Amino acid sequence: MKQFQNSTVYQIYPKSFCDTNGDGIGDLRGITEKLDYLHDLGVDYLWITPFFRSPQRDNGYDISNYREIEPMYGSMQDLDVLIARADSLGIGLMFDMVFNHTSTEHEWFQKALQGDKRYMNYYIFRDGDPETPPTNWISKFGGSAWEYVPHLKKWYLHLFDKTQADLNWENPEVREELKEILRFWKNKGVKGFRFDVINLISKPEQFEDDHIGDGRRFYTDGRNVHAYLQELHRDAGLGDVLTVGEMSSTTLENCIRYTDPAQQELDMSFSFHHLKVDYRDGDKWKLQPVDYRKLKDLLETWQLGMQENHGWNALFWCNHDQPRTVSRFGDEGTYWKKSAKMLGTLMYLMRGTPYIYQGEEIGMKNAGFTSIDQYRDVESLNYYQILTKNGLSSEEALHILSQRSRDNGRTPMQWEPGTNAGFSEHMPWIGISENAQGVAVNTQLNDSDSIFSYFQKLIALRKKSDCIANGKIEFIASEREDVFCYRRKLKMQEIIVICNLTAAPVKADFQTQLSGMTRILGNDPNSTLLNNNVLSPYEAVVYQTATTK
Ligand code: GLC
Numbered sequence: 001m002k003q004f005q006n007s008t009v010y011q012i013y014p015k016s017f018c019d020t021n022g023d024g025i026g027d028l029r030g031i032t033e034k035l036d037y038l039h040d041l042g043v044d045y046l047w048i049t050p051f052f053r054s055p056q057r058d059n060g061y062d063i064s065n066y067r068e069i070e071p072m073y074g075s076m077q078d079l080d081v082l083i084a085r086a087d088s089l090g091i092g093l094m095f096d097m098v099f100n101h102t103s104t105e106h107e108w109f110q111k112a113l114q115g116d117k118r119y120m121n122y123y124i125f126r127d128g129d130p131e132t133p134p135t136n137w138i139s140k141f142g143g144s145a146w147e148y149v150p151h152l153k154k155w156y157l158h159l160f161d162k163t164q165a166d167l168n169w170e171n172p173e174v175r176e177e178l179k180e181i182l183r184f185w186k187n188k189g190v191k192g193f194r195f196d197v198i199n200l201i202s203k204p205e206q207f208e209d210d211h212i213g214d215g216r217r218f219y220t221d222g223r224n225v226h227a228y229l230q231e232l233h234r235d236a237g238l239g240d241v242l243t244v245g246e247m248s249s250t251t252l253e254n255c256i257r258y259t260d261p262a263q264q265e266l267d268m269s270f271s272f273h274h275l276k277v278d279y280r281d282g283d284k285w286k287l288q289p290v291d292y293r294k295l296k297d298l299l300e301t302w303q304l305g306m307q308e309n310h311g312w313n314a315l316f317w318c319n320h321d322q323p324r325t326v327s328r329f330g331d332e333g334t335y336w337k338k339s340a341k342m343l344g345t346l347m348y349l350m351r352g353t354p355y356i357y358q359g360e361e362i363g364m365k366n367a368g369f370t371s372i373d374q375y376r377d378v379e380s381l382n383y384y385q386i387l388t389k390n391g392l393s394s395e396e397a398l399h400i401l402s403q404r405s406r407d408n409g410r411t412p413m414q415w416e417p418g419t420n421a422g423f424s425e426h427m428p429w430i431g432i433s434e435n436a437q438g439v440a441v442n443t444q445l446n447d448s449d450s451i452f453s454y455f456q457k458l459i460a461l462r463k464k465s466d467c468i469a470n471g472k473i474e475f476i477a478s479e480r481e482d483v484f485c486y487r488r489k490l491k492m493q494e495i496i497v498i499c500n501l502t503a504a505p506v507k508a509d510f511q512t513q514l515s516g517m518t519r520i521l522g523n524d525p526n527s528t529l530l531n532n533n534v535l536s537p538y539e540a541v542v543y544q545t546a547t548t549k
């Protein structure tokens with residue numbers, strides 16, 4: 001039986017994790033080399049973002065062969081060693097299945113381009129005149145979502161980059177191909193899958209212009225998506241592996257259906273509403289300080305909504321598409337360590353399965369890039385153009401990128417202090433964070449007060465506490481904006497988590513709730529919560545009933 005209620009997943013972005021052959025690019029051997037570190041941290045699964053054959057326009061999310069490894073990451077033999085070594089440490093690997101689209105270099109698309117009818121039907125081609133795309137939909141990376149192919153006199157749909165052509169899931173042959181890929185990796189001993197933007201796979205029957213938005217309402221959580229996931233679950237045997245779906249602009253109702261075990265679709269889902277609380281007017285490229293009131297409301301709504309309806313959340317603050325957690329929601333300066341620990345406590349003891357992104361366990365910070373040449377990400381480069389074309393100065397555009405670029409989460413893992421951060425012997429493919437100083441694995445490993453040590457304790461706590469894994473959640477002090485508190489409950493066991501979201505001390509009277517309970521974790525050894533009713537800046541503390549095992 002697969003277990004995920006008490007498990008923790010760690011996300012690896014292989015390009016930036018560890019380079020073993022000195023070419024400046026992380027590789028599969030680098031992951032194998034660091035397995036002991038990950039085992040020491042205590043994680044159960046590794047989600048590794050795509051390392052399959054790919055022209056790397058979108059760093060591997062543009063796959064040209066799903067069964068081969070991109071040579072710069074290593075060989076199939078390297079992968080076999082990684083799977084076997086991970087297995088011997090009790091760590092399961094989760095691979096990233098990018099099934100909404102393929103690279104335009106994929107053999108299927110290449111055949112489609114040659115006019116092969118069978119393969120044209122693998123994608124979404126539409127007739128049209130060269131001047132007007134079939135609809136006015138906007139790609140997630142900017143510009144039209146359609147690209148014209150002159151010799152075919154047709155347009156093809158790409159919700160992302162123009163080199164990422166959307167697959168036609170209506171075609172049963174496409175679905176069979178994808179199931180085969182899942183079986184192939186399952187046979188190799190893979191223990192789970194993360195499905196990339198999986199709620200975008202079902203497109204509408206008729207394509208029409210969107211006069212109020214960018215087109216997403218026509219294909220997000222589309223009409224056949226639940227049926228397709230059920231079919232995949234049944235035919236590819238997804239019941240024996242851990243599955244998580246990345247859901248773009250989704251709804252609670254849909255995520256309940258995706259993850260209710262009775263539906264036989266997926267085990268859990270990523271949703272992103274709580275990561276848009278610093279977008280002005282819902283626009284990622286317009287800055288606004290974090291709205292903590294909104295953050296609390298969203299987390300509570302999703303926690304309670306999923307709980308009441310048998311759904312299951314993936315719990316996360318960060319991934320390879322997001323700015324760094326501590327820079328965004330905490331404090332990079334004075335309260336760096338304390339706020340990083342608080343954010344971990346807040347998120348990872350809720351009901352769901354934690355996903356910790358590489359470097360989060362040591363409090364890595366945003367990239368701090370100040371020149372456009374430092375950026376690598378296709379989305380960032382596109383939006384720099386768009387923002388400056390729309391009238392922003394280069395300085396203003398760069399300021400926005402410094403807060404919003406996906407490259408903030410993609411700078412190399414900081415293993416040691418110094419040049420190249422112990423990531424590589426060579427200049428890395430993307431610069432080390434300008435804010436790397438004082439943030440490294442090797443200085444935190446044997447420091448019992450480090451962020452790393454604290455994350456070890458958090459992960460261990462989830463593993464041994466039934467109440468955290470399986471208990472109910474209810475929120476305390478919901479009306480307050482400055483604290484985030486909740487109770488987990490299982491039979492007679494009870495756990496209370498209290499976090500100060502601010503950089504100031506706050507008054508908090510928890511005497512009644514905490515009476516008879518024991519403190520089991522916290523980031524302030526001199527806490528005055530119990531004797532003075534005050535939480536110190538960014539304080540986090542966890543209490544449990546004496547009966548909790
Ligand atoms: C997901 C991935 C992102 C990628 C996109 C297109 O959002 O996390 O990195 O660019 O899908 O595949």
Ligand code: CA
Binds near residue numbers: 019021022
């Ligand atoms: Ca390498």
